[in-house]
Amino acid sequence: MPKILVHTCCGPCLIYPYEKLKDEGFEVFSFFYNPNIHPYGEYLKRLATWEEFVNKFQIPYENLNYEPEVYFQAVNFPEKDRCLQCYRLRLEKAAKKAKEVKFDYFTTTLLVSPYQKHDEAWEIGKSLGELYGVPFFYEDFREGYYHGVEKSRKLSMYRQWYCGCIYSEIERIKEKEEKRKRREKQDESRIIG
Numbered sequence: 001m002p003k004i005l006v007h008t009c010c011g012p013c014l015i016y017p018y019e020k021l022k023d024e025g026f027e028v029f030s031f032f033y034n035p036n037i038h039p040y041g042e043y044l045k046r047l048a049t050w051e052e053f054v055n056k057f058q059i060p061y062e063n064l065n066y067e068p069e070v071y072f073q074a075v076n077f078p079e080k081d082r083c084l085q086c087y088r089l090r091l092e093k094a095a096k097k098a099k100e101v102k103f104d105y106f107t108t109t110l111l112v113s114p115y116q117k118h119d120e121a122w123e124i125g126k127s128l129g130e131l132y133g134v135p136f137f138y139e140d141f142r143e144g145y146y147h148g149v150e151k152s153r154k155l156s157m158y159r160q161w162y163c164g165c166i167y168s169e170i171e172r173i174k175e176k177e178e179k180r181k182r183r184e185k186q187d188e189s190r191i192i193g
């Protein structure tokens with residue numbers, strides 16, 4: 001049975017890739033390395049949700065220490081490349097680990113979210129696979145995104161409302177504020193009209 005290390009960004013995003021890879025005959029190992037999650041309280045919530053899931057389904061796993069300073073060092077230049085640096089940081093740890101434990105493949109749950117830069121994550125994974133000599137396994141897991149959402153709700157799992165870093169939290173808050181303002185304007189014009 002081929003062994004695959006799955007870099008896991010959070011519990012809900014692991015659901016579909018785990019089920020799919022198991023069906024495809026892989027032995028799945030979940031690897032949690034996410035120094036991009038801020039603040040620390042949010043990190044702990046996501047970590048606890050993931051731990052509960054892997055324990056419930058008896059998935060072998062490992063989580064590395066929280067090191068937000070490493071994330072900030074990695075993204076501390078060209079702001080426009082922030083997410084790509086973030087992917088590289090996390091996937092490089094995964095590739096190194098997969099090599100160290102002699103796994104056949106590695107992959108990432110980033111491939112399940114329609115909100116991530118899918119092709120870029122794939123490219124980065126592929127190039128790291130070549131660099132470390134462990135093939136990056138690609139599959140378009142986005143087809144199972146809503147299955148994961150449904151199942152995580154049934155399991156009462158915590159679902160985050162922003163990607164992870166402080167920048168993404170700010171972006172989401174601003175988006176919400178913009179939407180609220182647009183709605184207010186529409187309501188006003190309906191009343192005046």
Ligand code: SF4
Pocket residue numbers: 036037082083084086087163164165166167168
């Ligand atoms: S938005 Fe998400 S992927 Fe991009 S840098 Fe922040 S945590 Fe990483």
